[in-house]
Amino acid sequence: MSNRFWPQAFAIARRDLDRERRSGEVAWVTIPFGAVALLLVPLAVGINQDVLSRIGTGMLFVVVMLFGVLTAVRQTNIETPAQRDAIALLGVDPVAEFAGRSMATALLLLAFQVVMGAVTVALYGLDLAGWEWMVVVMPLTAIGLAELGTLSGSIAASTNAGPALVPLLVTPLAIPLLLGSTQTVESITRDGVNLSWLVLMAIVVLVLAIVGVVTARPLQETR
Amino acid sequence: MTDATRRSRSWLDIVAVAAVVGALVFAMTSPRVESQGDSARMLFIHVPTIWLAYLAFAVTFVASITYLVTKKLKWDLIAGSSAEIGVVFTTVAIIGGAIWGKATWNVYWTWDARLTLTAIMLFVYIGYLALRRSIPDPEARARRSSVLGILGLVQLIPVHFSVTWWRTLHQSNTFRPRDIQMDGPILAALLMSVGAFTLVYASLLRHRVHLAELELVALEAAAATEGPVAGDAVTAPTIDSAGAGE
Amino acid sequence: MLSANAHVVFRRVAARIGVTTILRDVNLTVRAGESVGLFGSNGAGKTTLLRVIATLLRPSAGEAQVLGTDLGSSDRFSIRSRIGLIGHSPALYPELSLAANLEFSARIAGAPLAAANDALETVGLGQARDRLAGEASHGMQRRVEFARELMLQPELLLLDEPHSALDPSAVELVEHIVAGVLDRGGAVVLVSHDVDRVAPMVTRTAELTGGTVR
Numbered sequence: 001m002s003n004r005f006w007p008q009a010f011a012i013a014r015r016d017l018d019r020e021r022r023s024g025e026v027a028w029v030t031i032p033f034g035a036v037a038l039l040l041v042p043l044a045v046g047i048n049q050d051v052l053s054r055i056g057t058g059m060l061f062v063v064v065m066l067f068g069v070l071t072a073v074r075q076t077n078i079e080t081p082a083q084r085d086a087i088a089l090l091g092v093d094p095v096a097e098f099a100g101r102s103m104a105t106a107l108l109l110l111a112f113q114v115v116m117g118a119v120t121v122a123l124y125g126l127d128l129a130g131w132e133w134m135v136v137v138m139p140l141t142a143i144g145l146a147e148l149g150t151l152s153g154s155i156a157a158s159t160n161a162g163p164a165l166v167p168l169l170v171t172p173l174a175i176p177l178l179l180g181s182t183q184t185v186e187s188i189t190r191d192g193v194n195l196s197w198l199v200l201m202a203i204v205v206l207v208l209a210i211v212g213v214v215t216a217r218p219l220q221e222t223r
Numbered sequence: 224m225t226d227a228t229r230r231s232r233s234w235l236d237i238v239a240v241a242a243v244v245g246a247l248v249f250a251m252t253s254p255r256v257e258s259q260g261d262s263a264r265m266l267f268i269h270v271p272t273i274w275l276a277y278l279a280f281a282v283t284f285v286a287s288i289t290y291l292v293t294k295k296l297k298w299d300l301i302a303g304s305s306a307e308i309g310v311v312f313t314t315v316a317i318i319g320g321a322i323w324g325k326a327t328w329n330v331y332w333t334w335d336a337r338l339t340l341t342a343i344m345l346f347v348y349i350g351y352l353a354l355r356r357s358i359p360d361p362e363a364r365a366r367r368s369s370v371l372g373i374l375g376l377v378q379l380i381p382v383h384f385s386v387t388w389w390r391t392l393h394q395s396n397t398f399r400p401r402d403i404q405m406d407g408p409i410l411a412a413l414l415m416s417v418g419a420f421t422l423v424y425a426s427l428l429r430h431r432v433h434l435a436e437l438e439l440v441a442l443e444a445a446a447a448t449e450g451p452v453a454g455d456a457v458t459a460p461t462i463d464s465a466g467a468g469e
Numbered sequence: 470m471l472s473a474n475a476h477v478v479f480r481r482v483a484a485r486i487g488v489t490t491i492l493r494d495v496n497l498t499v500r501a502g503e504s505v506g507l508f509g510s511n512g513a514g515k516t517t518l519l520r521v522i523a524t525l526l527r528p529s530a531g532e533a534q535v536l537g538t539d540l541g542s543s544d545r546f547s548i549r550s551r552i553g554l555i556g557h558s559p560a561l562y563p564e565l566s567l568a569a570n571l572e573f574s575a576r577i578a579g580a581p582l583a584a585a586n587d588a589l590e591t592v593g594l595g596q597a598r599d600r601l602a603g604e605a606s607h608g609m610q611r612r613v614e615f616a617r618e619l620m621l622q623p624e625l626l627l628l629d630e631p632h633s634a635l636d637p638s639a640v641e642l643v644e645h646i647v648a649g650v651l652d653r654g655g656a657v658v659l660v661s662h663d664v665d666r667v668a669p670m671v672t673r674t675a676e677l678t679g680g681t682v683r
Binding site for chain 1: 291343344346347349350353354356357358359366367369370371373374375377378379381382384385386388389
Binding site for chain 3: 359360362442445452453454455456
């Protein structure tokens with residue numbers, strides 16, 4: 001790891017967040033889109049309060065997975081070949097690029113989850129028992145999903161299928177995050193804190209970080 | 224390619240086909256399972272197909288790592304070919320399992336952990352194949368897909384744990400496909416069938432890798448010293464000033 | 470053994486994009502202090518050649534050395550920060566201001582932010598620093614890229630159609646930057662189809678046709 005690692009990682013993260021701040025795609029497109037999805041579910045399955053409060057947490061994280069992927073895809077989507085060339089010639093450390101992008105996406109996903117969480121509580125009349133654990137669950141989900149999205153994004157970058165491929169790569173592999181986040185909350189309401197799900201999520205975050213670091217250079221070789 | 228390799232390939236084909244025929248005969252003549260009737264004979268197809276799926280994806284994983292270490296394109300061809308075979312067999316296993324499930328328990332699908340995992344695995348490798356399709360350059364394709372080949376399998380471990388835990392927590396009346404009594408003749412027929420399918424896998428893999436190698440050779444030949452370069456297709460514009468007013 | 474004191478040494482280099490062969494049998498040597506102009510018609514492979522020299526596209530055959538490093542090896546990543554490339558489509562982030570774009574390059578490359586400011590002044594964009602790149606003209610965006618190269622001072626500068634979208638005053642700027650690189654002992658390769666405008670900046674010219682340099 002070079003001594004320019006963290007400055008580069010932070011510069012990348014800052015760039016991504018600045019671009020989001022100006023374009024507002026997460027704030028004005030992804031969040032409303034996710035909220036509409038949460039609104040559609042009761043229309044489709046009926047407005048039985050028992051049913052809604054039972055499926056609420058699960059629906060929240062399904063929406064977070066499916067729509068959160070859009071946030072991760074966006075990076076691949078908006079980067080032009082010229083921009084990729086330019087950043088390569090600035091001598092960016094590919095590991096720093098992975099770290100910086102994951103950090104920015106994780107922050108955006110966390111914000112997305114918080115808003116979606118509030119929408120779900122309001123629309124589905126959720127009982128908030130166990131929700132204090134969201135303080136741990138949501139960041140773990142955000143980081144894991146961001147890592148997975150960044151990795152898949154750089155695997156699919158500048159291929160013919162490009163951004164369309166990323167959701168297919170991310171979604172099946174995100175299942176431990178989906179199950180971990182819903183089951184943590186559910187297990188608390190059922191039989192007290194079950195830390196094993198959180199441990200599993202933490203391991204996923206760690207494993208993805210290792211895969212991201214180890215494969216950053218082989219992936220750079222393809223450019 | 225030498226004559227010896229060609230000969231050994233056709234020998235493998237013959238042995239594989241013979242083994243499958245033998246296994247089928249064995250399976251059809253094995254004692255009938257009274258509790259399930261003849262539909263239990265699906266076992267002899269179902270278990271080997273699912274075994275092959277796992278074997279094929281494990282080969283993809285190992286070949287992906289080997290490619291990244293050795294940078295020899297052959298390993299990537301093995302990884303890709305094996306994944307293709309794995310996807311075919313996973314699909315067969317899922318569809319076959321659904322038919323068997325319908326015949327035995329009157330449902331096509333159950334949220335059994337193993338079944339759910341198999342379905343997830345199928346989607347992971349469909350993504351892998353989609354990635355391969357989208358990269359024409361052999362070397363770039365090899366790099367990117369080997370990274371995905373590794374990520375896919377590594378991440379399947381937590382996927383496995385999460386799905387298994389999830390099922391244990393929500394234990395309802397899970398169907399147990401393994402409640403068939405495995406006594407001598409049935410077990411022998413099953414093992415034969417697994418062995419025969421493995422030979423089929425080996426034979427398919429060899430053919431598929433060979434085909435991929437031929438594709439690569441054709442690609443190299445097309446890019447070799449003779450023949451036009453991309454720019455040759457561009458000629459000076461032909462502007463006919465007399466016809467401009469038409 | 471390839472010559473060590475040249476910035477670019479290509480021997481029978483070939484390159485392809487996907488399965489399409491673009492370059493073949495390219496022989497090219499660019500020594501330190503030299504500025505080489507490469508000319509060719511549309512589709513001759515000018516841009517591809519620049520991308521190969523810039524380490525962005527790996528040669529599919531032949532021997533290629535840039536800044537003393539073999540392009541076939543993975544060492545090629547270590548020389549990237551010593552190479553500057555101005556391609557023909559702008560590489561700026563449209564959502565960021567012109568200054569923010571340059572400051573991002575400075576942060577990644579480890580250059581002081583003050584240098585970014587100075588460079589922006591030099592290219593005549595001091596007043597327009599807060600304008601979003603997406604709302605700036607093509608010419609202004611190109612000037613920002615020239616400012617980036619002024620700031621980063623590459624040893625090898627590659628220019629793809631440097632005159633497109635530039636007004637006469639900016640053309641002088643290009644000449645100034647090229648002279649600066651040569652003064653520091655660096656080398657410049659520029660490709661163009663406009664022989665006349667590029668001629669004053671180059672010490673040597675070559676023609677790219679049929680996928681090879683003549």
